[in-house]
Amino acid sequence: MKGLTKLLLGLVALVVILIASAGILLGVFFEPNDYKSDIEALALEKAGLELSIDGDIGWSVFPWLGLQIGQVKLQYPQQPALASLEQAQVSVKLLPLLSSKVEMSSITVDGLDLNLVQAADGSNNWSLPGAEPETAGADTADTADTADSATDAGAAVALDIESIAVTNGRIGYADLKADSRVQLQDLALTSGRIRQGEYFPLDLSFRLDQSAGEAAALSAATTLKAEVQLDPKTQQYRLRGLDSSVQLQLAALGEKPLELKLSGDVAADLVAQLARIDNLNLSLAGLSASGSLSVQDFAEPALGGELKLAAFNPRSLLEQLGQPLPAMADETALTQLSLSAVLGGSASQLSLKPLTLTLDDTHFNGALAYGLSDGAISLDLAGDALNADRYLPPQSDASQTGGQAESQAGGAERYSKEEVIPLEPLRSLLLDGQFKLQQLQVSGVTLSDLDLAVNARNGLVNASRINANLFGGTVRNSAVLDVSRTPVTLKSSKTVSGLQIGDLLQALDGAEKPAMTGTLSSQADISAQGRSVHAIVNSLNGTARFNVADGTISGIDMAQTVCQGFNNLASLGINAEQVDGSTPFANLGGNFNIRNGVISNDDLQATLDAIGLKGKGSVDLPRALIDYRLGLTIQEDLFKQSCSVNNKIQGVEWPVNCKGSFDTPPAQLCRPDLSVFEDLLKARLKQDVQQKVEEKVKEGIQEKLGDDAKQLLKGLFGN
Known part of the structure; x- marks a missing residue:
């Protein structure tokens, strides 16, 4: 055995010497x-x-x-x-x-x-010119063979x-x-x-x-x-x-x-078939993110991991990116944003679920998914309270904008013809979103339990829920915007229940006493076409109905106007200053038809204090005109303590004409038709004079003829 070992070692040494000699010879002679x-x-x-x-x-x-x-x-x-x-x-x-x-x-x-x-x-x-590409199956087989070969070689x-x-x-x-x-x-x-x-x-x-x-x-x-x-x-x-x-x-x-x-x-x-990134840290222009990421199964990848975005200043980041923000009412708005989420998904989709997002003082929870191949977005967020007024332009800018709008309204075109609905972004939008807020403040109005649901596919944007609670009532909306064809079409359905009009008007204009109070309920189904405000207003069609219960109208005092009219024309001794400066009503409502921007109505009814009201007419939105006629009917003794009215005028309709443009002051827009007062009082005075003449004639004849003339007088005067 020992000899065999020496023999083998000798053979190996001989091979090495031969190879070395061959290398030297090749290097010298080749x-x-x-x-x-x-x-x-x-x-x-x-x-x-x-x-x-x-x-x-x-x-x-x-x-x-x-x-x-x-x-x-x-x-x-x-x-x-x-x-x-x-x-x-x-x-x-x-x-x-x-x-x-x-x-x-x-x-x-x-x-x-x-x-x-x-x-x-x-x-x-x-690639070699004229060469045909290899089939996917061949690529897969080659890839598998290569992987196996690499494994064997490794x-x-x-x-x-x-x-x-x-x-x-x-x-x-x-x-x-x-x-x-x-x-x-x-x-x-x-x-x-x-x-x-x-x-x-x-x-x-x-x-x-x-x-x-x-x-x-x-x-x-x-x-x-x-x-x-x-x-x-x-x-x-x-x-x-x-x-x-x-x-x-x-x-x-x-x-x-x-x-x-x-x-x-x-x-x-x-x-x-597992790849991971741990202890991940990313920083960019003040933005700092940390977390981990994993990919399991390379053939059908499954993504996982965690992401945490530390609080940063979005305003500063956008400025560094060359995208400065417009002025906001609150300079501290949009100065803090943070995010944390669990990553998941596949090769075609990335998801953040659960997701926690904090924007300034508002906290959101939910989920977000993004399609890597088609850009589809799936969003489900719920937040606590958001003050949107902080992010709107300052009040001075808003006032200036309003002034410009009013100036334009007085010009040739009240409604802008600028196309404000973008086509391509909406046609390519793939969105399935739900958004909820416990409380939202916008334009001074506070909404609660805001609930939005939007789905967008193939140019069809369906907002199936646009719901909110405000001022003691509920608003339930839905809308469909179709930009897949020309012209663009818009359909909307709205239902309002139990809304307190006085609280709404007071919040909007800040007045101590609102122009109108009452509980509003309404329902409307409308449609329109076009991409500009002008086109939408001119193509507005649909139906609507409303009812206002237990309310008052301030600044248009029907009772005072009626009493003052009688006082001026007939000197009935009425103290108009004692009459209340508003018009109370039990119910106010009607049905409306809308055709190409013109709103018409012929069944307006209201039950006022001792007065019945009916109305009919139209509101022309494209031309900004009102042509409406109200009819007042005294149903009983009007304000008995301060304005006693003779029974003769009960049941008579007293018209009030409301006619003018949207810019006409309310006090001048609606005025009673005083000619009715005058005609009625003239008829009343004529009747009184005739009665007194008849009484004098009867007295004279009776004195001359005695009791025997009674039968004759009765036939002449009918009583």
Whole structure:
């Protein structure tokens, strides 16, 4: 056995000596540069590539199997240049290969230039002209075979590379059809000693430039440092202590660059098909985020993780991004925002559920999902209290805007013809959202239990719920906006129940005494067409009905007006100052038809205090005109204590005409038709005079004829 061992060792030594001698002889007697033309011809014949080697080829066999080459160019015939290389050098130790070990010296690549071009007709310069693309099935099979081969190789081969250095690298991609370009320049990569299962340092830097046409769109200078572990045997790969920085410059943000920093630990297990990023930290212009991210099952990825966005100032961030905000009523509004969520989803969708969001003093909870392939948004948020008035323009700006609107209203066009409904954003919108707020303040009005539900697909925006409670009542709305066709159509249905009109008017105008009080209930179904306010108003159609119970109207005092009219015309001795300065009513309601912006009604009814009211007429929204007639009927002795009225006028309808434009002051808009008062009183006076004449004649005849004349008088005067 001992002799056999010596024999084997001797044979191994002999093989080593022979290989070493052959390497020395090849290095002395074989000159590779003499075969440049043969190598170039072989590349064209076998791969269809035009290979040009302008530099020297150096090589060695023992103890290192090495290759050094320079000034190489590569392209397909009659295609733009594909790649070029200034210099590359690689060598592997020969003897360790016999025991399935790969020990390499430093790998150096200098001046690599990869130029990818997509032509306007869809062809490119990195594929052989006329070659048919491989089928998806073949790709899948090849990928599987490659993975299996890599696994087998990883299990059999151990790597040991002294270092890798890539300098002066450049990768460019041009899409001539889209007239866009992306360039990766100043690419540099260096590493420490690479051994299987051991961490080694890695440094990477490059500059990325993107342009559209002649205009630069993006520029990013990137640096990355990490400790990397490669273990092909177990198919596990890790980056520890990842620290990267990007100096980002966007044309839309001006010349000032933004710094983006990313750090964390990355791990990938190809056997378990799991990739993770832990201890993730991201910062950008005052924005700081932390969390983790995982991907399970590479074929059908399942995303997971956590995200926490520390409180930051959105106002300052937008200003740094070149997007300053308009003035707001509250300068401290939109100065604090924070977010935390659990990440989930798939390769086609990213979800944040549960989601917690804080905006200034308002807290939201819910879920958010975003479709990565189609941009679909699914939103379900519920919040506590939001004061929207803080985010609106300051009062002075709002007043100025209102003044401009009023000025325009007095001009030729009361309603703007500017198209305010955008088509393309709404047609491409994919949204399924629900939004709830316990309390919302807007324009001085406080709404509670706000509930919105919106669905948008294929240009059809369906707001199935626009609900809220306010001023003791409920508002239930729904609306459908269809922008998929021309003209744009809008349909809306609204139901109001139990709303206190006085509280609403008082909140809107701030007056101590509202112009009207009562409990409002209404229902309306309307439709319209067009994209501007002018078009919508002129195409308004539908029906509506309303009822106001137990209310009063201030400033239009029917009772006082009636009494004052009698006092002026007939001197009935009425003290008008004692009459109440408002008009109480038990019920006020009617039905309305709307045709092309004209609202008409012929059944308005109200039960006032001792007065019945009926009305009919129209309101012309396009022309901003009112033509309405109210009829008042005294049903009993009107305000007996302060305005005693003779029974003769009971049951007579007293008209009040409301006619004018929307700009007419209310006191001048509605006035009683006093001619009725005058005609009625004249008839009353005529009747009184006739009665007195009859009484005098009767008295005279009776004195002369005595009791025998009674029968005659009765026949003459009827009593």
